[in-house]
Amino acid sequence: MSAHRLPGTLFGSAVxxxxxAVVVASQQIKTGFTYDVVGPAMFxxxxxxxxxxxxxxxxxxxxxxxxxxxxxxxxxNLWPVGLISAALLxxxxxxxxxxxxxxxxxxxxxxxxxxxxxxxxxxALIGLVLATVILLVFTLGLxxxxxxxxxxxxxxxxx
Amino acid sequence: xETLTLLAQGFAVALTPDNLIWSIIxxxxxxxxxxxxxxxxxxxxxxxxxxxxxxxxxxAFIMFAGIYYGAQYGGSTTSILLNTPGEAGSMMxxxxxxxMARRGRGAQALAxxxxxxFVAGTIGTIGLTFAAPLLVEIALKLTAPDYFALMVLxxxxxxxxxxxxxxxxxxxxxxxxxFFGLLLGTVGLDPQTGQARFAxxxxxxxxxxxxxxxAVGLFAIGETLYMAAxxxxxxxxxxxxxxxxWMSREDWSxxxxxxxxxxxxxxxxxxxxxxxxxxxxxxxxxxxxxLSKKPEEFGLGAIEGVAGPEAANNASAAGALSPLLALGxxxxxxxAVMLAAFQQYGLRPGPLLFxxxxxxIWGLIASLYIGNVFLLVLNLPMVGVWVRLLxxxxxWLYGGILVLSSLGVYSLNGNAVDLVILWIIGMVGxxxxxxxxxxxxxxxxxxxxxxxxxxxxxxxxxxxxDWTVFVTHPVSAFLLLVALAFVATPIISSxxxxxxxxxxxxxx
Numbered sequence: 001m002s003a004h005r006l007p008g009t010l011f012g013s014a015v016x017x018x019x020x021a022v023v024v025a026s027q028q029i030k031t032g033f034t035y036d037v038v039g040p041a042m043f044x045x046x047x048x049x050x051x052x053x054x055x056x057x058x059x060x061x062x063x064x065x066x067x068x069x070x071x072x073x074x075x076x077n078l079w080p081v082g083l084i085s086a087a088l089l090x091x092x093x094x095x096x097x098x099x100x101x102x103x104x105x106x107x108x109x110x111x112x113x114x115x116x117x118x119x120x121x122x123x124a125l126i127g128l129v130l131a132t133v134i135l136l137v138f139t140l141g142l143x144x145x146x147x148x149x150x151x152x153x154x155x156x157x158x159x
Numbered sequence: 160x161e162t163l164t165l166l167a168q169g170f171a172v173a174l175t176p177d178n179l180i181w182s183i184i185x186x187x188x189x190x191x192x193x194x195x196x197x198x199x200x201x202x203x204x205x206x207x208x209x210x211x212x213x214x215x216x217x218x219a220f221i222m223f224a225g226i227y228y229g230a231q232y233g234g235s236t237t238s239i240l241l242n243t244p245g246e247a248g249s250m251m252x253x254x255x256x257x258x259m260a261r262r263g264r265g266a267q268a269l270a271x272x273x274x275x276x277f278v279a280g281t282i283g284t285i286g287l288t289f290a291a292p293l294l295v296e297i298a299l300k301l302t303a304p305d306y307f308a309l310m311v312l313x314x315x316x317x318x319x320x321x322x323x324x325x326x327x328x329x330x331x332x333x334x335x336x337x338f339f340g341l342l343l344g345t346v347g348l349d350p351q352t353g354q355a356r357f358a359x360x361x362x363x364x365x366x367x368x369x370x371x372x373x374a375v376g377l378f379a380i381g382e383t384l385y386m387a388a389x390x391x392x393x394x395x396x397x398x399x400x401x402x403x404x405w406m407s408r409e410d411w412s413x414x415x416x417x418x419x420x421x422x423x424x425x426x427x428x429x430x431x432x433x434x435x436x437x438x439x440x441x442x443x444x445x446x447x448x449x450l451s452k453k454p455e456e457f458g459l460g461a462i463e464g465v466a467g468p469e470a471a472n473n474a475s476a477a478g479a480l481s482p483l484l485a486l487g488x489x490x491x492x493x494x495a496v497m498l499a500a501f502q503q504y505g506l507r508p509g510p511l512l513f514x515x516x517x518x519x520i521w522g523l524i525a526s527l528y529i530g531n532v533f534l535l536v537l538n539l540p541m542v543g544v545w546v547r548l549l550x551x552x553x554x555w556l557y558g559g560i561l562v563l564s565s566l567g568v569y570s571l572n573g574n575a576v577d578l579v580i581l582w583i584i585g586m587v588g589x590x591x592x593x594x595x596x597x598x599x600x601x602x603x604x605x606x607x608x609x610x611x612x613x614x615x616x617x618x619x620x621x622x623x624x625d626w627t628v629f630v631t632h633p634v635s636a637f638l639l640l641v642a643l644a645f646v647a648t649p650i651i652s653s654x655x656x657x658x659x660x661x662x663x664x665x666x667x
Contacts, residue, residue, distance in 0.1 A: 012335070026356075029354055029356055044345050044357070058332055
């Protein structure tokens with residue numbers, strides 16, 4: 001199989017497999033009440049069937065397509081994707097413990113580094129300022145609670 | 160005449176100092192995100208949704224509509240000066256607009272884009288003013304099966320139009336994307352029966368996957384990951400503005416007809432579900448090239464090639480608001496996210512909203528006239544400010560997009576699980592972007608899915624489980640037939656020909 005056809009084939013197979021899983025999982029959904037003629041599982045079954053069919057069609061399409069029809073695959077550089085992913089997951093894990101400011105500044109630094117900016121220290125400073133400004137504007141101005149982390153007591157003393 | 164009375168009441172709402180300020184914030188923000196690549200109006204409205212819960216609905220929607228309009232203006236600046244469209248709707252502008260900038264006529268290109276956007280935006284808003292009440296009359300006659308069929312048609316056309324016929328995946332990819340969106344829409348408690356679906360015992364999933372998380376994940380995070388993986392920090396080269404800033408007499412005489420024609424193409428096509436502003440701009444460009452006395456200038460800096468498409472994309476934004484407000488039917492991804500914003504306020508666009516909340520609807524429509532005036536001022540005398548925004552380094556731009564995405568998603572529920580879902584959906588968006596799967600059908604499927612299911616089950620409840628209800632109602636039978644034709648035609652033609660021809664030449 002040509003490398004050009006691989007993405008479409010893999011994608012189609014994954015979609016079809018997801019569809020099968022959806023149909024199987026739909027059997028677990030309890031049926032509704034008598035006035036609800038079809039029940040909550042009907043629509044998810046339809047979606048599962050749709051996923052299976054469009055997945056199969058994607059695979060057939062990828063196999064049939066001639067090489068000229070397929071777009072050139074852009075060269076992918078995966079380390080920036082890994083770096084940004086790590087930063088986002090770190091943010092999810094630590095945001096309630098460390099608070100908004102440090103984790104968001106870290107995300108900013110990781111993002112700039114992934115895009116080729118190596119000035120970690122100055123970007124960390126920019127990230128800290130950006131995160132602090134957002135925190136102040138939204139917490140004090142619009143009443144939206146962003147986690148303060150260790151800074152919590154500081155703000156409680158103010159009030 | 161009743162319409163004019165209502166519009167006058169709308170102006171009374173829109174002209175209050177508070178709402179004027181929200182309109183200015185909206186159009187300014189809209190122009191900014193239109194100028195900046197990597198973040199569009201749909202993502203911006205999604206990020207702002209959780210942050211505006213404290214605002215009165217009318218103010219929030221005046222701001223959102225300002226963002227939608229402003230993005231159509233701002234996108235042209237990027238297209239003309241950088242040759243990378245800031246928005247999908249300004250793709251065609253990049254062709255001749257950038258050629259004009261290379262020849263030192265960037266200022267004239269920006270001017271014809273801004274004035275054309277104003278003219279067409281105003282014509283489009285007038286169209287909206289009179290079309291919306293007519294659509295409401297029609298909407299009142301629709302039954303549950305008709306609504307179901309209308310939404311199916313809308314999804315079918317958007318999916319077909321946005322699927323790239325040359326990409327090897329073609330319409331199958333689009334349909335897969337659509338069904339994935341529909342699937343995401345079913346996660347959580349079934350609103351009719353309260354049964355959990357696909358929550359896998361995770362309590363955070365019982366409330367469903369929020370539109371904000373999906374839209375921000377697919378558009379903002381997916382795009383950021385894709386840009387990071389492909390061209391990283393490479394800087395674009397920008398054309399400096401030089402020479403006279405005024406449009407010559409010839410520029411004016413070559414611009415005004417394309418403006419009007421662009422408005423006439425953009426409004427109706429924006430109102431039908433054709434997936435937003437890409438198609439009207441392509442049609443306008445093709446038409447101007449055909450009508451021009453000097454078609455050989457196209458591609459080398461013909462001013463008509465900027466004036467027409469820029470007018471068309473603004474009129475299409477007004478067009479998209481008509482079915483959104485009158486029928487609750489979104490025809491573009493920004494309109495879809497705005498529908499989700501209505502739902503957040505417990506409002507349901509449609510005939511009932513015109514009846515029960517007419518000050519909201521007409522205040523919103525009136526604000527569009529005002530917003531257009533603000534936008535003309537922002538984009539003509541103050542265009543230099545936006546040009547400076549273009550020199551923002553890419554690492555800071557995308558670092559900032561990651562921060563704003565975190566802000567929007569985290570402030571939804573103050574919940575770290577949402578950030579994990581955001582990453583997962585961002586990775587899905589990245590993969591889709593790499594393979595060439597269109598993203599808009601997925602977002603529309605997520606938002607329309609629950610509504611479609613509701614109308615489907617309501618229809619079947621009325622007919623007591625008889626599925627023929629959809630073909631015995633003439634309107635629904637007709638709409639479903641058209642939907643089927645839309646999906647089947649490209650499939651059949653691709654089966655006939657071993658090598659599918661590039662029909663429209665559209666990507667995404």
